[in-house]
Amino acid sequence: ALLERRDGSVIPILHTINTLVGHTIAGRSAREGQRESKPPPPPGQIILFRELGAPGPLPIHPAKPRYDALTRLLDRYAIIDRIEEALNDCRKNGTPYALCYIDLDRFRLVNATCGHEAGDDLLQWVATRVHEIVGPKDAAGRIGGDEFVLLLADKSEREAERIARDLQICLLEFRFGWAEKTFSIGASIGLVVLTPHFERAVDVLGAADHACRIAKENGRGRLQVYLDDQQMTTSRRSMQWVASLQRHLAEGRLRLYAQGIHPLVKPGAAHTPRGAHFEVLVRQLGEDGRFYSPVGIIQAAEQSGLIHVIDRYVARQAFRLIGALPQHALRRLDTCSINLSGVSLLREGLLDFIVEQLHRAQVPPSKICFEITETAALANLGEVLWFMQELGAMGCRFAIDDFGSGHASYGYLESLPVDYVKIDGMFVRDLQDNSLHRAIVESVHRIGDTLGIKTVAEQVENQEIADLLTSMGIHYAQGWHFDKPQPLVDLCASLRAQGDPSDP
Structure with a gap:
């Protein structure tokens, strides 16, 4: 049991309850050998408390409860x-x-x-x-x-x-x-x-x-x-899929897709066309030959500590596809964004792995942008800063993904060499009807502008929201309004087919 003291602290205790009949406790007279001349008072109870961990023998020996050392709640x-x-x-x-x-x-x-x-x-x-x-x-x-x-x-x-x-x-x-x-x-x-x-x-x-x-x-x-248990069934299937992760990756059951990130230009404003800018996504190939969202297996991989395997697989495959592009197609590519999880950032050897894979695939580092979630950046600020500085010196760029979802302050952006801030879609989807979310998006853009950071709005689903974002000055937008994700191999093929931009 737990007992709260007057000062508000909570302590674990053991307690015993004994019956009190007249002057008798547990059936024994308090005055043995003396005859009672008065009728006994009504029965009652006596409760004895003892703090767990206090010196001296305990009055009883039940199974000892297990408590969290900090909060004194159950562990x-x-x-x-x-x-x-x-x-x-x-x-x-x-x-x-x-x-x-x-x-x-x-x-x-x-x-x-x-x-x-x-x-x-x-x-x-x-x-x-x-x-x-x-x-x-x-x-x-x-x-x-x-x-x-x-x-x-x-x-x-x-x-x-x-x-x-x-x-x-x-x-x-x-x-x-x-x-x-x-x-x-x-x-x-x-x-x-x-x-x-x-x-x-x-x-x-x-x-x-x-x-x-x-x-x-x-x-x-x-x-x-x-x-209901439908979600639990799906979760179990995902865990089983992750349990055979290496086999599924070898069989090609995780495919790379890409979704474009598009510039927002105000009417009449000067605009210099840039090359393709996209984020690498993944899709799960099902037993029926159809492709499905990988949310379940990503969550299962995070829970089982194997998300770094998926991160490295995605980076390696993306580098190979980009490195295989001819020079004229590579010139049409501006930025390829690749996601890195917080778990991957803490794994030893990630920096060496990325440097090695970039060199092996002969990918110019300036073509690559790594997206790191706000919560991962905040939880591992020192490691993330070192990681960014090392790869940034090579020419790689960085984006803070899902900005706003962790409710962090803007202050830490000052200390990180960030090129893009991607505003979480939860603030973008209802931008027309939610004045608070509109104020948040405008605030993020102002801070980004002050720090020289480009802003990207996620989950843009219609022209009205795109126009509203453009009027705010948001630099880029991503969402189904512009395009749906397509296989990365198809996007690379389209870059090849466009010909050399230097040709007359």
């Missing part, structure tokens, strides 16, 4: 045990349970700008808020760096959703202060209702984690309810 293994017990109760007695998977949205920003001491302080504050929700049959735990789990007993989906939203509002309204800096803290939450079809606790946890990731992908600060 991952203990919370899995509690979920297992809840599953058994659900199957036998039909007791309703719901599990909330809580992932803080801006924790890395606090850690990166204020240090781990500030991060620890924030985690303890969040743990206290989570603990305040816990009822006598509930359980709360910390299962990762900034990830918490809340198991709610005797709660319907609607009741659990209300509790989760109340917690979300509490976190969103909180302002965390540290060393004259103030941060707004939000959370994405995945909610799953326990049903007998879940075989194990880890399946429940995986479903809640999956729902939480969908909440983050949909714009963060959201609550996503896990509806």
